Structures are given as C-alpha cells and as structure tokens.
Amino acid sequence: MMASTSSRGSPIPITIITGFLGSGKTTLILNLLPQLRAANPDYKLALLKNEFGDVAVDSRLAASSAIAGVQELLNGCICCNLVGQLSTALAELKEKVRPDRIVVETSGSAFPATLAMEVNRLARETGGAYSLDGVVSVIDVENWKGYEDTSYTARIQARYTDLIVFNKWEGCTERRFDECLDRVGDLELDVAWVKSDKGWVGMDVVFGMDGGLASELTDDVGHGHGHDHKHDHQSEVEVLSIELKDTASSGNGVDVDKLHAFLKTAPKDEVYRIKAVLAATDGSVRNSEDDDQKVLPTPSPGTLRRYILNWAFGRWMFTPISEGVQEHESTSGDAVLLRMTMILARYESAKWKKKLEAGGLLEIEGDEGKKGRLAVTKIG
8 A cells, every 4th residue: 555654754755757749758657547446545645746838737637636736847957947936845745735756747848857856956055855666658659759869968867766657658560669669778877777567567566666867967967967957958849828808709619620720730840839728519529549429428419618739749649637637817807718829949939939820720709800919928
C-alpha cells in the first residue's frame, strides 16, 4: 500500500515530470491517479503545473480528476523567470492540501536540472519539508526525430533524468523504436527506461527513485547549465494567446466546422501545441480519432457547453468541463467563447498572427456578420 507521508510528518516527496511539447506528460500523470487511489483511497496527490500562455488547460483536466490540489504557474518557464515562484506554490500546496506527494509537471521547454537543484535548495531551507524523489522524462516515439536534429532542450531533458518513458510507440515499427533507443544510447547515459501502455506506467516504476539524479548534481553543473539556458530553450518556441468574444450576445458558440478544419490543416512543423477552453454547441465537436459522422455524446444537444481542447502533432481531443468546475469566461459585458494558446516553432508567430486575424479560422457559428472580436497577442 502506498503510505501516507503527511500523517507521519515525513518530507513530502516531489517527482518532476518533464518532456518535450506534446509528449504525453499530463496523460501519464492522470493514469497514475487510479493506481494511487486503489493502493490507498486516502492518498493525496497534488500537482504543480507549468503551462505556456495564460490558459490553464491541463490544470483544468487535472482539477476534474482525483488530484487533491492543483497549482499552476502560467506564461513563463518554471526553471527560468518563474523559478522564484516555486517556493510559494509548493508552500501553498503543503498548507492547503497536505499532500502525500507533489508532482511538478514542467512546460515542454523546461530544463529539469535547474528545477531539481531548486527543489533540493528548498528542502534544505525548509528543514526537510520536501525531498526530491526523481525526474521522469517522457519521449514521444512517433514524433521524435532524434537528438541530432531536434531541440537542445529535448537532449537536456533526457540527459538529466532518472527514468525515460517512451510514449506513443504503439503505432510505430520496432525499427522506429530501436532508432529512439539508439539515440538515447548516443548520449552515453546509464538511465532506466520503460515503454508506456498508451500513457500508462506502473506507479512503482515512476515513484520511489529516491533522488538518484539529485545526488549527482553540483552547483557547477547548475551554473554551467544556466549560462546557456535562457539563450537556448526560451527561443526555441513562440507563443500566441488568442481570445474570441461574442460582442453581439448572439448566444452561439464557436464555429466548430471551421475549428475542425483549422485543427486538421495546422502543419506539425510549424505548430507544436494548441490548447484551448471554448464554448460550443453540445453534440458538435469531434475528436481526431472519430470519423466525420461521430460526435461526442451529450445529454442536452443544442445548448452551449464548455470544452477543453488539447491538440498535438495533428491529433486532438475535446474534453467536456464538468459543471462543478465551469467558470464564468467573461471579463466585461462580452462573453468569452474561446481562450487559446498556440505554441509555435521559432519565427512562426508573426505569420500565424496574420492568418488568424485575417479571419476564417476561429469564428462564431451562425450569421457570418457576427464574427465577434478576435484578439491575438504574442507572449514573451
């Protein structure tokens, strides 16, 4: 049985889960929850989530699950400009939730070594309130090209880790998986690895690594790492924040047909991730794995419902937001129908900003004359 730490005053173990954009980190975490609850129904897992942009998409998914508490750090990198907020966020989770474990899920561009050392520093400064259990790096086998032609960040994420989880390998050939394994071998690492089962990995594999990485990290490694850090990874992606408002109070939702066309045609070499919270007519949205005739079942077709949208590498999923966690998406008299974050390849944001502002991609359903007000802002 997974023991409770909060009841006996032991340090709260912290597990860092990292991986490049769209690798499947959130899915891995959500698949750990039922395992923990089965072992101990009273076990409390808290999540500290770092997301690009200003839309807490994955955090909302987690909040609707069995996670005991969620904190999010938005619009920045948890191992760079947001690292100073880590202490406050952890302290709030410790005080309000009293968790048995905290999982820190980084944004797709974060460096784990800097974050691991920060956790170790906080553990010392708090007299042992926390302990670094381990760092897990998730690799998307299907869309991973190899370290020699992918980002510097992806290489560093695999270099400073205790466990590599190979995800999304089921649709690939054995040769494809062997190529990924060979490239990891090129880094001359002695690191454990495991294949997930469609994002599922046993909790005993992910948890209980006792900070193997942390014991090998020194301040010299951290300082050298940090020197290149901002130059390399923060410039690898560009981020757009998008908001669509219904200025005419039409009562309609997002035009789903145009949204589907947008999701289908977004090129994977230019667009890395799309995350959104939106309002759409019940029974209108379709996931990428569904055929053109299949829509998500809903209890009240014809009414507006809020959804979470997650898009990565040409695949997407809509998740209805439970009534209990729905929020009022209105900051004025206008209804906010969509808040979206697009994570793009370098030098792509200006082009996509013009495409979105030209119209035809994100609009309100119904009367073409009531397109609402679309605001597109580059972040960072």
